[in-house]
Amino acid sequence: MAQITASDLPEEAFLQRYRRDSSYTDCYCMIIERSVSMPKYISAFYTTNIFKVERQLLSLVAGKHSSDEAAQNLALGSETNFAAWSVEERSSSQLLLCDYLGRTRSWLMVQPQSNSTRLYFGSAVVPKSKSANGKASFGIAFHALYGFHHLYTKALMRAAFVKLSK
Numbered sequence: 001m002a003q004i005t006a007s008d009l010p011e012e013a014f015l016q017r018y019r020r021d022s023s024y025t026d027c028y029c030m031i032i033e034r035s036v037s038m039p040k041y042i043s044a045f046y047t048t049n050i051f052k053v054e055r056q057l058l059s060l061v062a063g064k065h066s067s068d069e070a071a072q073n074l075a076l077g078s079e080t081n082f083a084a085w086s087v088e089e090r091s092s093s094q095l096l097l098c099d100y101l102g103r104t105r106s107w108l109m110v111q112p113q114s115n116s117t118r119l120y121f122g123s124a125v126v127p128k129s130k131s132a133n134g135k136a137s138f139g140i141a142f143h144a145l146y147g148f149h150h151l152y153t154k155a156l157m158r159a160a161f162v163k164l165s166k
Contacts, residue, residue: 002030002161004154009122014089014096015107018124022136027122028153036117036164038093038110042075045108045121046082048159058084064100102126119164121157123149 007029009015019025045051047068058064066083073079074095080087085097085106094109105124110117127136 002032002158004028004030004157004161007120010109010111010120012094013107013109013120013122014091014094015105015122015124018105018126022127022130022134024125024127024136024138024142025122026150026153027120028157029118029120030157030161031113031116031118032161032164033116034164035112036110036119038095038108039075039077040164041108041110041119041160042095043072044163045156045160046071046074048156048163050155050159055083062100103128119157119160121153121160123153 005028007027009019009025009027013027015025015027052068055066059066062084064084070079070082074082074087077090082097084100086100087095088098088105089096093111094107097106099105103126105126107120107122107124109120109122111120125138125142128139129137131137
């Protein structure tokens with residue numbers, strides 16, 4: 001099983017602008033011992049059983065419906081909206097999604113290596129407000145869900161790893 005570790009954001013990461021702007025950012029990575037393309041990673045990540053639960057919750061709570069087909073279209077670049085997100089930026093190695101409220105970002109990146117691929121997943125949360133001295137305030141929900149978010153991130157990455165390993 002892949003070791004999933006917290007990591008510094010790579011310099012080229014689309015999330016860097018949020019880190020520089022006092023938003024909360026995180027970054028996790030894992031290595032898979034095979035070549036994985038960006039479309040393959042996107043498709044695997046957003047079609048895992050654990051992510052399907054999130055998709056169902058978003059459908060019920062926010063009316064944001066999605067399907068495996070929509071995830072595949074997102075992966076192939078033929079779809080710019082998926083569940084509660086829209087594409088903010090995309091390249092051959094990265095995807096940055098913005099939620100429909102504009103408060104959070106989800107980011108995926110692949111980094112090919114000689115006989116493996118480093119896979120990244122990260123998030124950004126835009127502050128609700130900033131004080132006059134620039135201190136960011138994220139709200140009580142952010143703090144209440146902070147620990148869960150990190151566990152869930154690792155679970156999502158593990159599920160994607162298993163799917164990509166088949």
